[in-house]
Amino acid sequence: MTATTLDPKTALVVVDLQKGIVALPTVHPAADIVANSVTLADAFRAKGLPVVLVRVTGGAPGRTETPSHSGTLPADWAEIIPELGPREGDIVVTKQQWGAFYGTDLDLQLRRRGVTQVVVTGVATSIGVESTARCAYEHGYHVTVATDAVTDMDGDAHRNAVEKIFPRLGETDSTEAIVKLLG
Numbered sequence: 001m002t003a004t005t006l007d008p009k010t011a012l013v014v015v016d017l018q019k020g021i022v023a024l025p026t027v028h029p030a031a032d033i034v035a036n037s038v039t040l041a042d043a044f045r046a047k048g049l050p051v052v053l054v055r056v057t058g059g060a061p062g063r064t065e066t067p068s069h070s071g072t073l074p075a076d077w078a079e080i081i082p083e084l085g086p087r088e089g090d091i092v093v094t095k096q097q098w099g100a101f102y103g104t105d106l107d108l109q110l111r112r113r114g115v116t117q118v119v120v121t122g123v124a125t126s127i128g129v130e131s132t133a134r135c136a137y138e139h140g141y142h143v144t145v146a147t148d149a150v151t152d153m154d155g156d157a158h159r160n161a162v163e164k165i166f167p168r169l170g171e172t173d174s175t176e177a178i179v180k181l182l183g
Contacts, residue, residue, distance in 0.1 A: 003144050003173035006181045007117040010144075011050035011091075011110055012040050013136070015100060015122030015129050017084055018055045020077030026123060027158050028151040036149035036175040037121045038083050043179045050113050051090045052106065053080050056128065058096040099131030107139055117142035119178055121149035126157035133169050143170030146178055 014037050022030040041051045057078045078094075086092050093104050100106050110118070118136045120143065122129050129150050136143050145166045152158035166172050173181075 003171040003177055003181060006119070006144070006178070007142060009049070009114045010044075010117040010119060010142075011052055011113070011115045012044040013052045013054060013100060013106075013118045013120045013122075013132060014041065014084065015054045015120065015132050016056050016124070017053070017081050017122055018077070019079045019081060020073060021056075021123050022081055024123075024153055026151040026153055027155045028148075030123070030151065033121070033123060033149055033151050034081060034083055036146060039175050040119065040121060040146060040149060040178060041084060041087075043182050044119075045087060045089070047182055049182075050110070050115060051085070051087070052093055052100070052109070053084060053086050053090055054093045054095060054100040054106075054122070054128070054132070055080055056095050056098075097131070098127050099135045100128070101132065101135035101139065110141070115141070117144065119144045119146060121146045123151055124154075124157075125150040125152040125161045126154065127152075130161045130165055133166060137169040144178065145170065145172045146175050147172045148174050 044051050093106050118141050120133050
């Protein structure tokens, strides 16, 4: 679905564009995802709208069949990429789960600012981005996903999220179209 409108109080939520994650092999080049996310962040900042930079520093407890990682992570693994920020006024959220809402103050930060809609970008489409978009929808926010500003390590999972999940949670469109909607 094409994005039709952005609420006057829309926030950009950028998921896990941090040094350790953008270094992973992805379906679409991470440099493109970063560039589109930076374009959106600059546009949101220029309009005085909130920019939320989310980073992950841990994982949920519990047994899984696929371990999340092994070994010690580099010291700068969780640092937000410098091209993105943070800049003065940005909201930085550190999470321990897949989604940016659970166990964080993201909902409180958005509600304090009167936010009614979120535009979501980042990596991985089927994990952090999808979990954040689902939770935003469940919290009553209008959701838009910039489909050229998300990618995944798994092509099938990326396509499923973009083609099947996101249209059920809100609207999707390109970075260019979303910037045009900002006016």
